[in-house]
Amino acid sequence: xxxxxxxxxxxxxxxxxxxxxxxxxxxxxxxxxxxxxxxxxxxxxxxxxxxxxxxxxxxxxxxxxxxxxxxxxxxxxxxxxxxxxxxxxxxxxxxxxxxxxxxxxxxxxxxxxxxxxxxxxxxxxxxxxxxxxxxxxxxxxxxxxxxxxxxxxxxxxxxxxxxxxxxxxxxxxxxxxxxxxxxxxxxxxxxxxxxxxxxxxxxxxxxxxxxxxxxxxxxxxxxxxxxxxxxxxxxxxxxxxxxxxxxxxxxxxxxxxxxxxxxxxxxxxxxxxxxxxxxxxxxxxxxxxxxxxxxxxxxxxxxxxxxxxxxxxxxxxxxxxxxxxxxxxxxxxx
Amino acid sequence: xxxxxxxxxxxxxxxxxxxxxxxxxxxxxxxxxxxxxxxxxxxxxxxxxxxxxxxxxxxxxxxxxxxxxxxxxxxxxxxxxxxxxxxxxxxxxxxxxxxxxxxxxxxxxxxxxxxxxxxxxxxxxxxxxxxxxxxxxxxxxxxxxxxxxxxxxxxxxxxxxxxxxxxxxxxxxxxxxxxxxxxxxxxxxxxxxxxxxxxxxxxxxxxxxxxxxxxxxxxxxxxxxxxxxxxxxxxxxxxxxxxxxxxxxxxxxxxxxxxx
Numbered sequence: 001x002x003x004x005x006x007x008x009x010x011x012x013x014x015x016x017x018x019x020x021x022x023x024x025x026x027x028x029x030x031x032x033x034x035x036x037x038x039x040x041x042x043x044x045x046x047x048x049x050x051x052x053x054x055x056x057x058x059x060x061x062x063x064x065x066x067x068x069x070x071x072x073x074x075x076x077x078x079x080x081x082x083x084x085x086x087x088x089x090x091x092x093x094x095x096x097x098x099x100x101x102x103x104x105x106x107x108x109x110x111x112x113x114x115x116x117x118x119x120x121x122x123x124x125x126x127x128x129x130x131x132x133x134x135x136x137x138x139x140x141x142x143x144x145x146x147x148x149x150x151x152x153x154x155x156x157x158x159x160x161x162x163x164x165x166x167x168x169x170x171x172x173x174x175x176x177x178x179x180x181x182x183x184x185x186x187x188x189x190x191x192x193x194x195x196x197x198x199x200x201x202x203x204x205x206x207x208x209x210x211x212x213x214x215x216x217x218x219x220x221x222x223x224x225x226x227x228x229x230x231x232x233x234x235x236x237x238x239x240x241x242x243x244x245x246x247x248x249x250x251x252x253x254x255x256x257x258x259x260x261x262x263x264x265x266x267x268x269x270x271x272x273x274x275x276x277x278x279x280x281x282x283x284x285x286x287x288x289x290x291x292x293x294x295x296x297x298x299x300x301x302x303x304x305x306x307x308x309x310x311x312x313x314x315x316x317x318x319x320x321x322x323x324x325x326x327x328x329x330x331x332x333x334x
Numbered sequence: 335x336x337x338x339x340x341x342x343x344x345x346x347x348x349x350x351x352x353x354x355x356x357x358x359x360x361x362x363x364x365x366x367x368x369x370x371x372x373x374x375x376x377x378x379x380x381x382x383x384x385x386x387x388x389x390x391x392x393x394x395x396x397x398x399x400x401x402x403x404x405x406x407x408x409x410x411x412x413x414x415x416x417x418x419x420x421x422x423x424x425x426x427x428x429x430x431x432x433x434x435x436x437x438x439x440x441x442x443x444x445x446x447x448x449x450x451x452x453x454x455x456x457x458x459x460x461x462x463x464x465x466x467x468x469x470x471x472x473x474x475x476x477x478x479x480x481x482x483x484x485x486x487x488x489x490x491x492x493x494x495x496x497x498x499x500x501x502x503x504x505x506x507x508x509x510x511x512x513x514x515x516x517x518x519x520x521x522x523x524x525x526x527x528x529x530x531x532x533x534x535x536x537x538x539x540x541x542x543x544x545x546x547x548x549x550x551x552x553x554x555x556x557x558x559x560x561x562x563x564x565x566x567x568x569x570x571x572x573x574x575x576x577x578x579x580x581x582x583x584x585x586x587x588x589x590x591x592x593x594x
Contacts, residue, residue, distance in 0.1 A: 065434050068593045090436030097434070101427030105353055114428075117346035118435040118442070121338050159431065 015079035018043045018167045018199035019064065023073035026059050026223075033059040035223040036073065041201055041216075043166075046193045048210030048217030048231075049203040050314065056223040057203040058098060061171050065095055078166055091119075094160025095169040099176075100152050104145035108136055108155050111144055115159050123162050130158040135184075149176030157188070167199045168192065174209055186213050207314055211235070219317055226317050235313050243283050247275040248302030249293065258296045264289050274302065340445065343437075347449030350422050357418045361453075364411035365403070365461040372399055373468035380472075392476030396469040396487070397554035403461050404491040405549060409498040412454045413519045416502020417512055419450035420585060424510040430594040443589040446503050447582070454499040455492050462491050486553035494548045497574055498523070501544070504581030508588045531563060541565045547573035 019041035026034040034056040041047045051057050062068045064075055066086045075082050080089035102111045109127060116123040131137045134154040139147070147155065153176055160168050174182045190213065192198040204210050210217050211231060218228035227234060249255040255275060259268040264285050267278040279285045283305060293300050352358060376390030389395075423429040423442070432442050465487075470478055479487070498519075506515040527545045530536065540546055546563045550570035565573075 062593075065430075067430050067433060087436040087438065090434060093434070093436075095431075095434045097430055101431065103350055103422070103426045103428060105355065106350065110349060110353070111428075114346040114350065115431060115435060117339070117342035118432050118437040121342060163435070 015076070016043055017041060017076075018045075018078055019047075019075070019201055021064075021073060021075040024060070024063060024070055024075050025072040026056075026063055026068070027071040033223050034063065034070075037220075037223075037225050039218060039225060039228065041199065043199050044193065044197050045216055046189055046200040046202060046214040048214035049201060049220060050207065050210045050217050051203075051205060051220035053205055055205075055220045057205075057220060058171055059223075060220070061095070061097055061169055061201075061203060064169065065090070065093070065097065067097065090163075092163065092166040093169060094163040094165035094167075095171075096153075096156040096160060096173055097169075097171050099149075100156025100159070102144040102152065102155065105143060107141050107143055108147065108151075108158075109140040111155065112140075112159060112162060116162055119162060126162050126164065130161040133161060133188075134158045150178060150181050153177055153181075153185075157185075165198060167201065169201045169203075171203045172205070173202065174204070174206070182209075189213050219314055221317070243279045243281070243285070244306035245277040245279065245286055245289065246271070246273045246302070246304045246306060247277055247293075247300065249275065250299035250301060254296070255293060255298050258293060258298065259289070262289070262292055264292065276306075340441075343441065343445035344448045344452075347419065347422075347445050348452055351415065351419055351449055351453045354418055354422070357414050358453075361411040361414045361457055364407045364414070365457040366464060368402055368407045369399060369461055369464045369468065372402065373472060377472055380474075389472050389474035389476050391469045391472030391474065391478070393469075393479050393483070394476070395472070396465065396479050396483075399465045399469070400487050400491065400554055401552065403458070403465060404487075404494040404552070405545060408458050408461065408491060408495040409523055409545075410520060411457055412495040412499035413502045413516060413523065415454045415457075416450050416499040417506040417515045417519065419446040420503040420506025420508075421510055421512045421515065424594075425512055433594050439590045440586055443507060443586050446507070447500060450499050450503050451496055454495055458491050458495045459488070462488050483553055490551050490553055493551055493574075497544065497548060497578055500578045501581045504578075504583075504585035507585030508581070510588070510592070538563075538565075541569055542573060544574065544577045547571075547577075 017040055019039060021037050021039040024034060024037045024039070025032065037060060049057050049060070059068070063070045064077060064082065066083050069083075077089035078092050080086075082089050102108075103114070106114070109131065112127045112130065113124065116127055128137070131140045134157050136151065136154055136158060139151065144152065144155070153173060157170075157173070160170075174185055177185060186209075189200050189202070193200055193215075200213075202210065202213060214231055216228070216230045217234055219226045219234065247255065252270065252275060256268060256270070259265045259275070259277060264280055265277055266280045269276055277289065279289065286303060286305065290300055290303055372395075373390050376387070376395065379387040380389050423432060429442070433439060466479075466484060502515065502519055505519060506512065509515050509518075523545070527543050531540055531543055531546055533540070540563045543563070547565065547570040550565055550567065
């Protein structure tokens with residue numbers, strides 16, 4: 001259920017969440033594409049919706065935007081429950097769903113005029129600035145059928161900007177962009193979030209993209225949100241994470257023996273980089289481990305906490321799901 | 335939705351239609367070429383053998399031309415325009431981007447109607463003006479239509495083609511498939527409807543045909559080729575309204591409910 005406040009204006013202003021879903025579900029016959037998703041996307045952040053192809057990301061976005069009906073659950077955008085207050089909610093939302101599509105026989109500018117007409121009379125003035133912002137001002141008079149995929153992506157972002165959106169919902173937005181275009185896109189998104197206070201909800205199967213652009217993310221697989229939170233927390237695994245160290249020592253055999261007997265250490269083994277140590281405690285345990293080695297007369301040449309990437313975390317999660325007998329049974333059934 | 339937004343959305347839909355070059359060229363050909371060909375052939379025949387062939391203009395030829403553009407080629411042009419208006423957004427894949435603006439789907443559907451009618455009527459008015467010009471230029475002393483007949487003929491042309499155009503928008507919005515809607519409507523218009531109209535055993539059931547109901551409003555007598563079923567004005571009005579209302583309702587329903 002979405003947050004219940006009686007006064008709609010107070011509700012809109014009061015909600016700190018740009019997107020909120022509770023038990024949102026979409027079924028296609030027997031198949032459940034989105035399975036009881038609870039999502040909290042804070043305002044003023046870039047939020048990644050990360051998952052492999054076919055995980056249900058686009059279906060989720062389509063439900064949020066009212067392009068398809070949900071089978072169960074509720075959702076709200078910018079404090080407005082959808083679909084009940086869909087029109088008010090979407091007034092402040094710009095979105096690209098899948099590949100941005102346009103009338104190919106019209107120019108870029110004319111395509112924006114069509115969307116501006118549906119949004120309202122004041123929106124027409126935003127066409128030129130939006131085209132300039134995405135670097136298409138010089139090509140806006142050309143027919144869209146002559147545009148590359150990258151140019152269409154940029155025109156799609158310009159179309160989003162017509163709404164002067166508080167919330168941008170972007171589905172795989174860097175598809176078709178060259179490396180330079182991807183870099184420009186990242187900078188633009190960060191600028192929108194940090195300088196303009198907009199919220200960006202970005203769905204992607206590219207871990208690197210989400211890690212570099214987003215402040216927080218939800219990892220989705222087979223229609224379910226597996227975990228969500230700040231990128232740093234997700235990457236480290238939150239409270240359940242194993243904290244690891246890479247150690248360089250002057251006597252590896254002695255260190256292995258000492259660490260193997262230590263209560264501070266869960267596991268230790270040799271690796272290409274040195275000794276890899278899994279701690280029993282948090283990151284602060286590293287100092288105690290160092291002291292115990294020095295106390296045992298072992299010279300510590302290097303002590304480096306292992307930085308977990310979102311990619312590692314994602315692979316851990318999906319591997320765990322794959323290993324689960326229940327998940328395997330579900331997959332076979334599907 | 336206020337009048338300004340409605341006008342802007344209609345102008346946007348009109349822009350999509352008028353810039354669709356293929357559809358526009360074919361609609362122009364269907365609207366203008368038959369009139370040009372009709373007068374060119376008739377004028378040539380008259381000049382080559384005035385004893386056998388009368389002048390190409392005058393009231394009699396105006397009647398023939400009127401039936402031709404209002405009940406035969408004009409509706410084909412109207413089908414092309416109506417179907418393009420009904421399927422343009424969906425076939426380009428931009429319907430979802432219009433839905434995401436928050437504008438109601440019914441408003442998006444409704445804006446197609448005046449845009450399609452405007453383009454259809456613009457072309458048919460050109461076609462009709464060409465017919466009037468030929469009627470007077472090639473009259474060679476034959477009686478010519480008076481102002482009342484000219485205005486009634488224009489009204490009849492716009493009614494007949496406008497009704498088919500609206501049916502086209504509705505059917506195309508329902509099917510969201512341009513080839514399917516064009517095939518169905520042209521097949522109905524050129525083959526099925528005339529065949530049914532000529533099956534006398536169907537009796538008064540044939541009054542339900544749109545082309546028969548529209549032919550009732552012709553200011554000149556419609557011969558055996560154009561309409562064979564007689565009906566009262568009330569019945570003709572009801573039939574035309576029902577055809578338009580049913581197809582528009584189906585198109586609106588589909589636009590409102592479909593996944594996009």
